[in-house]
Amino acid sequence: MNTEREVSLTTTTISKITEGFDHYINEFKKLTVLAPEFFKSRNWTEMQANHRKRLRLYKDLVRSCCNSISNLNTNQREERTFWEEVKKGYSKAILDRQDKELAETFYNSVIRKSMPKLAVDEDLMFVYEGYDTCDLHPNENLYHSYPSSWGLQKIIRQIIQDFDFGVPYFNKEEDIQHLVRAVREVILSRYEPTKDTVTQVLKSVFYRNKAAYLIGRTRVGDKWMPFIIPFLHNDNGVYVDTLIFDPKIMAHMFSFSRSYFMVEVDIPSQMVSFLNAVISHKQIHELYNAIGFNKHGKTEFYRDFLLHLEESGDQFEIAEGIKGMVMTVFTLPSYNIVFKLIKDHFEPPKDMTRQEVKEKYKLVSLHDRVGRMADTHEFEYFTFPLDRMSPKLIQELKNTVNSLLIFTEDKLIIKHLYTERKMIPLNMYLETCDHEDAKFAVEDYGNSILQLAQANIFPGDMMTKNFGVTRQKRVVFYDYDEIEFLTDMNFRWKPRPENYEQIYASTPWYDIARNDIFPEDFKRFMIGRKDVKDHFLQYHEDLFDPDHWKKIQQKITQGELLHAFPYPKEIRFRTDLTA
Structure with missing residues (x-):
């Protein structure tokens, strides 16, 4: 029988966690609702700063909640039965919440931080619950509906009217006709509308960087045809940039290599359910990531991982490719994730610490990834x-990361690791792909470096082994131990030798600071495949020009945010307008 004091402590702990979660959700929403105002005022600097604040929010408030719990009776907190009672009471407390899957994840975070060596246990944590713990019923509050009886012109005009950004349009009538033509070319050329045809558009607008996106679907031909409408806002006003029907482009817009959207969400599971029907290429955990609930995305990933273990029988192996100097990487061949561990010791010339590597990964998690850096989850x-x-x-593992390992009779527990989407290392891809794919890959490799530069990221080690190729054959950077802010780098032309001693000097005869970069040297190591090397050097000649890098630096220091389009520029309605 529990004593009155024990019951009081359990109740207080439940109350602390519930209050902590309420605080997190309220602060999350406060930051999210600022996005429309930043878009309206074109305050892109604050848009990005606000995004970083929201990313930091979860960890800060979990820590605060743990601190408030730690002030309670520490002896009882060590007992398993105590946490069993807390979970039981917390389950009742959140039973009627429409975001209870997020509340479960918050609870898991608190118990793991309060009891860091506690193994994942379904008796103490919410392990197998999931996003569908909320009823997935049709929700008219989630989206606008437009019946086919209205006709295409009226539907498009009503959509534009329903989403008023509070600022003048550049050319609203032209936007409407662009959209009408696009729908006729893509949908009406293949499908005949019926009385059952309906268009639905999510009421919440998805904001990221300089763009606002409407996400919808049209029921035609007994199936849903998804679409995305991007809006931009520049000196001329707001305008529709394009209309996207291609599911591959849509999947890329929700990619693991892009920043999370700022979007108002009342019932997360309802939003995810709608998105899952629209962007079917994405898994549930990826969609939670995309709408900003990346910690619950991490939970959903773990559940997916456990399910995959039950349904598979292959063994974890050392990842293919050249072994890293900083990271030990392994994978399960049947699963699309790699596991990355920071080594106990780094071979020269690496001279950093494990904490410094962690800071690099933290930098990436808070930065705009512009479609060129892989997202990671830290466990x-x-x-x-x-x-x-x-x-x-x-x-x-014993040879390289032994300090991170705990062995039990039937388990291996790793104290710290990162998970990341599995990709084909670019160096391996170039060894086997045909000539045309190789040409495209080296072009995209250079594009990825330059787009990272525009986002104020200098990759550091730009060898092809540090880049991966996705299923869409897009090149993405994934090795972060040497990244720096571009504005901290000093790009130089190499001094020309003036005498015999300088010409034949075995080491550089000129001073080189730690942050000095000589782009001319990139030519020596960037591409080894002979049949595409010359094409790469010509296609990306700006990469080897220090003055080009300095121009990018200058734009960044002047406060210019360079917009990275998450779709091909050739599908834009007006390619002459800049974001």
């Missing part, structure tokens, strides 16, 4: 079944 005390780890992998 502590991640558990693997020992019988699924190959002997070679076990030995490699």
Whole structure:
């Protein structure tokens, strides 16, 4: 029988966690609702700063909640039965919430931070619950509906009217006709509308960087045809930039290599359910990430991982490719994720610490990834079944990250790791792909570097082994231990030798500071494949020009945010307008 004091402590703990979650959700919403105002005023600097604030929010408020709990009776907090009672009471407290899946994840975070060595246990945590714990019923509050009986012109005009950004349009009538033509070319050329045809558009606008996106779907031909309408706002006013029907482009817009959207969400599971029907290429955890609930996305990923373990039998192995100097990487061949661990010791010339590497990964998590840097999830005390780890992998882990390992009778617990989407290393891709794919890959490799530069990121180590190729054959950077802000770099032309000693000097005869970069040297190591090397050098000649890098730096220091279009520029309605 629990004593009155024990019951009081359990109730107080439940109350602290519930209050902590309420605080998180309220602050999350306060930051999210600022996005329309920043879009309206074209305050892109504050838009990005606000996005970073929201990313930091969860960890800060979990820590605050843990601190408030730690002030309670520490002896009882160590007991398993105490947390069993807390979970039971917390489940009742959140039972009627429409965001209870997020509340479950918040609880998990608090218990893991309060009891860091506690194994994931469904008796103490919410392990197998999920996003569908809320009823997924039709929700007219979620979207606007437009019946086919209205006709195409009226539907498009009503959509434009329903989403008023509070500022003048550049050319509203032209926008309407652009959209009408696009719908006729893509949908009405293939499908005949019926009385059952309906168009639905989410009422919430998705904001990211300089763009606002409407997301909808049209029921035609007994199936849903999804679409996305991007809006931009420049000196001329607001305008529709294009209309996107291509599911591959839509999937890329919600990619793991892009920043999360700022979008108002009343019932997260309802939003995810709608998006899942529209962007079917994406998994549930990716969609939670996309709408800003990346910590719950992490939870959903873990559930997906556990399910995959149950349904598969292959062994974890050392990842293919050249072994990193900083990271040990392994994977499960049947799963599309890699696991990355920071090594205990780094081989020269690497001279950083484990904490410095963590800071680099944190920088990426808070930065605009512009479609060119892979998102990661950070885990502590991640558990693997020992019988699924190959002997070679076990030995490699002992040799390189032994301080992170805890072995039990049947489990391997890793104290700290990152998960990241599996990609084909670019160097391996170039060894096997045909000539045309190689040409495209090296072009996109250079594009990725320059787009990162425009986002104020200098990759540091730009060798092809540090870039991956996605299923859409897009090149993405994934090795972050040497990244720096572009504005901290000093791009120089190499001094020309003036005498015999300088010409034949075995080491540079001129001073080189730590942040000095000589783009001319990039030519020596960037592409090794001979049949596309010359094409790469000509296609991306700006990469080797220090003055070009300085121009990008100048734009950044002047406060200019360079918009990275998440779709091909050739599909834009007006290619002459800048974002």
